[in-house]
Amino acid sequence: MTYLDYQATTPIAPEVEQAMAPWIADRFANPHSPSRWGNEAEAAIEVARKRIEKAVDLRGGRIAFTGSATEALNWALKGTVENARATRQDGRNRVITVATEHAAVLDTCEWLAEQGIDLTILPVDREGRLDLDLLARELDDRVLMVAVMMVNNEIGVTQAISAISRMAHGVGAIMVCDAVQAFGRVEICEGPDLVALSAHKIHGPKAIGALWMRKGKEPAPLIHGGGQELGLRSGTLSPALCVGFGAAAKLAAERMTKDYDLVQRLSAAAKHALGPDWIINGSTAHRYPGNLSIRRDGIDAARLLADLRDMAFSLGSACASGSGRPSHVLRAIGLDYREARSSIRLGFGRYTTQQDLVAACKQLATAAKAQEHLVA
Numbered sequence: 337m338t339y340l341d342y343q344a345t346t347p348i349a350p351e352v353e354q355a356m357a358p359w360i361a362d363r364f365a366n367p368h369s370p371s372r373w374g375n376e377a378e379a380a381i382e383v384a385r386k387r388i389e390k391a392v393d394l395r396g397g398r399i400a401f402t403g404s405a406t407e408a409l410n411w412a413l414k415g416t417v418e419n420a421r422a423t424r425q426d427g428r429n430r431v432i433t434v435a436t437e438h439a440a441v442l443d444t445c446e447w448l449a450e451q452g453i454d455l456t457i458l459p460v461d462r463e464g465r466l467d468l469d470l471l472a473r474e475l476d477d478r479v480l481m482v483a484v485m486m487v488n489n490e491i492g493v494t495q496a497i498s499a500i501s502r503m504a505h506g507v508g509a510i511m512v513c514d515a516v517q518a519f520g521r522v523e524i525c526e527g528p529d530l531v532a533l534s535a536h537k538i539h540g541p542k543a544i545g546a547l548w549m550r551k552g553k554e555p556a557p558l559i560h561g562g563g564q565e566l567g568l569r570s571g572t573l574s575p576a577l578c579v580g581f582g583a584a585a586k587l588a589a590e591r592m593t594k595d596y597d598l599v600q601r602l603s604a605a606a607k608h609a610l611g612p613d614w615i616i617n618g619s620t621a622h623r624y625p626g627n628l629s630i631r632r633d634g635i636d637a638a639r640l641l642a643d644l645r646d647m648a649f650s651l652g653s654a655c656a657s658g659s660g661r662p663s664h665v666l667r668a669i670g671l672d673y674r675e676a677r678s679s680i681r682l683g684f685g686r687y688t689t690q691q692d693l694v695a696a697c698k699q700l701a702t703a704a705k706a707q708e709h710l711v712a
């Protein structure tokens with residue numbers, strides 16, 4: 337099996353597995369209990385927190401653990417609206433986001449719109465980038481919050497997060513950034529007030545995320561209860577998951593340059609092996625190289641996936657739900673239905689070998705060519 341779906345999730349690093357093991361086996365104490373065992377678990381969580389904060393490398397804030405990045409984004413968006421309502425900033429009722437955001441942002445924003453928020457979803461250009469002049473025209477003192485992701489999960493395109501944050505701050509708005517696909521792979525841009533992170537995209541465990549919060553911009557709690565995480569996010573923390581996230585973040589920070597150089601080399605090798613018939617979706621200049629979203633005219637990508645069962649990659653045409661609907665991201669960059677249906681996403685990283693990737697790309701190219709003969 338050649339695993340080429342690093343945007344969906346990543347394999348657990350051996351170092352992470354090792355760090356988690358004792359906290360799964362016999363060190364089971366509740367980290368919020370006052371016993372010695374509880375204190376040890378709490379101390380391990382605090383070490384993990386520091387490691388993640390160091391890897392985020394932004395000044396003036398802290399992280400709170402969450403159950404996923406989806407939860408972190410829900411919390412950031414809904415909690416910021418809640419804060420504005422509680423402090424009677426009623427004049428600020430607008431939220432601006434972008435058409436290529438993850439469903440965790442788009443669906444939450446749509447829900448906020450149903451609750452009375454004035455929502456603006458800005459388009460992107462054919463490269464998948466937000467036009468900053470367009471954003472500038474939309475910004476005024478009615479805007480409460482701007483939410484833009486750093487690296488797109490489907491096409492790998494990056495946005496100018498520091499510039500966008502400066503513009504949002506210029507009108508007094510709060511900047512939310514989904515950095516799930518960026519964290520541990522590239523440096524996090526300075527500027528955002530709230531940054532969502534996920535462990536399983538950086539060789540850590542699933543079902544744990546975090547929200548980095550600038551001091552004074554913490555969203556109102558979404559989850560109420562025992563008052564954990566400074567009363568901002570209740571619920572017993574899992575020492576195993578927190579320690580695993582911390583180990584993954586430390587490793588990612590230490591290896592960032594090495595991993596980035598590797599994905600750059602892998603990307604070049606993959607493009608060479610695929611041959612000239614494939615077109616890259618989105619910007620080639622502003623993208624994370626470990627995400628190769630490509631299409632080839634006339635092919636049925638779903639058929640490719642069915643033909644190549646020993647390979648894991650993603651389709652551009654269907655959402656995660658397998659609905660078969662063209663992806664909202666590919667539509668947003670102007671692809672028509674046929675182009676979206678002929679798109680695939682290859683995602684690779686730390687544990688991908690060039691040999692496996694090249695072999696997989698050659699298989700893909702052959703299978704795609706075979707479809708041409710079928711049509712002819």
Ligand code: PLP
Nearest residue numbers: 404405406438440489516534545
């Ligand atoms: N945002 C982006 C860009 C993602 O790729 C993902 C995961 O697919 C998420 C948010 C949600 O992360 P999680 O799986 O931790 O809820």
